[in-house]
Amino acid sequence: MSGLYLHIPFCRRKCPYCDFYSRDDCLDQLADYHLLLIRQLQMATAAGWQGPFATVFFGGGTPSLLTPAQLDAILAAVVAGPGLAADAEISVEINPATLTAGYLGELRACGVNRLSIGVQSMDDARLRQLRRLHDAAVVREVVARARVAGFEQISCDLMFALPGQTPAELATDLERLLELRTEHVSIYGLSLEEGTPWGRDPRPALPEQETYAEMYELIHHRLTTAGYGHYEISNFARPGAECRHNLGYWRRTACLGLGAGAHSFCSRGWGRRLAIPPDLDGYRSMLKTGIDPMQSLENFDRRGAMAETAYLGLRTAAGVDATAFRERFGCSFDNVFSAPLKRLAGQLAVRDGCWRFGWWQWLIYDRLIREFL
Ligand code: SF4
Known part of the structure; x- marks a missing residue:
């Protein structure tokens, strides 16, 4: 069975280290973006992409800027079109700073059953350094509200190797994160990417390679001691709580990507990767004129498919x-x-x-x- 990925390329404010495709200068375009996604879904279905989807993942950007009604409309179009497996995993990435009262309950009512929360740190000074719009108290409140809303699968993102961060400081951050008792944790070692404010001079100084290794080891030992399995380079889960959508990616199962900047994988033959250019205006105008926005990135031959099977599979435990x-x-x-x-x-x-x-x-x-x- 295949997966469905939807890219929501909008953020309230760009973070200085982020190189994901998202924009903070045109939030008004959120009003009808879901209609573009539905239009692309219909085009892709007509072109032969098949369901039912076993997993759906709303990523970004900030998918939690979509209203529950917009999310619901997208999921209804999936059900009416290619279809959704009865036990589908439906994940939404949540920015803790964007939530209004009642939002998580409405999301749960739409059928969303997994949240991926962009925590990044439980240290308020670090969150300010990362120019995030939330603090640790907001994260605790969001997790508590998610439990009340009925979410049983919650993941937290944690960043490490931040400028000036020490292993001791990271250890404290990890303890605070563990108090949230989430089912899944994804970790991200900060890297300075070209084209981002932190990727330009003067660049912030990151911890040395040895310190990075010490931090990675620390995370591994603390999380596995706490009962999480280290099931992929950057991912930890309690038994049975692995992200099924991402497992599909590492196993090279088909995935349809919708939205500006989204990638797809077609598993026919030896496999083909496709991408939609990270260009919101181009995406909009192509869909309005009936042009398929997906462009071919790579057509695998047998040798390439074998190499990619190794490359992706060996990332996992x-x-x-x-x-x-x-x-x-x-x-x-x-x-x-x-x-x-x-x-x-x-x-x-x-x-x-x-x-x-x-x-x-x-x-x-x-x-x-x-x-x-
Ligand atoms: S909120 Fe997430 S996607 Fe948006 S700019 Fe920050 S890191 Fe990037």
Whole structure:
């Protein structure tokens, strides 16, 4: 079964480190953006994208700037069109600063059953440094309200390796985060991206590589001790609370992306990646004139699909299933990748029939995985 991703490229205020496609200068366009998404959904369905969708993910940007009525209209169009699995996971990213009273209850009533909250830090000074619009008290209130509204699946985003941050400070932040008792935690080590205010000189000084590694280890040990599984480089979950939508991405299952800046993956043949340019005005005018906004990014051949299967699968604790790989590609993982496996000299091992890295190797994942590409 496939997934559906909807990109909501609007934010109240751009954060200085963020390179996601989102705009804070045209919030008036939110009034009919959901209608554009529905129009694109209808076009994609007519072009052969099929449901029912097993997962739906509203990401951004700030999806919680959509009204419950707009979200409801989108989900109704999905149900009336390609369809939604009865047990579909429906996630919405929430910016704690945007919520009005009653919002979460209305979201739950629309069928949304998972929240991903952009907490980033439970330290008010850090939140000010990140120029976020909320504080830690607001986060506690939002999680409490989400529980009252009936949400049983809540994820929190945590940033680390912030300018001037020490491991001791991060340890305190983690304790405060754990008090929220959420089912899932996603972690993001800050990086300075070109084209963002913090990516320009004078750039803030980030912790050294060794400190970064110490922080990553600290997060791993504290969260796994608290009962979370470290199931992907940047993701932790209580048993059974892994994000099904993102698991689909790492397993290369089909995903339709709607909205300006969204990406799609078509799993026919060896797979094809498509993208919609991050250009809100272009997206609007293409849909208004009946032009499909999706553009082809990459058409995989067999070799490319095998490399991507390794690249995505080895990010996860489940790894790459040796039998499934052989069935899919007609050859074994160790034959295809004999050269990189030799160069890695035993750093990648088969456990329970799956090729896997240990979590400590994820710290140098980019270097290790380059061998496969
Ligand atoms: S709220 Fe999120 S998406 Fe928007 S600018 Fe900040 S980090 Fe980026």
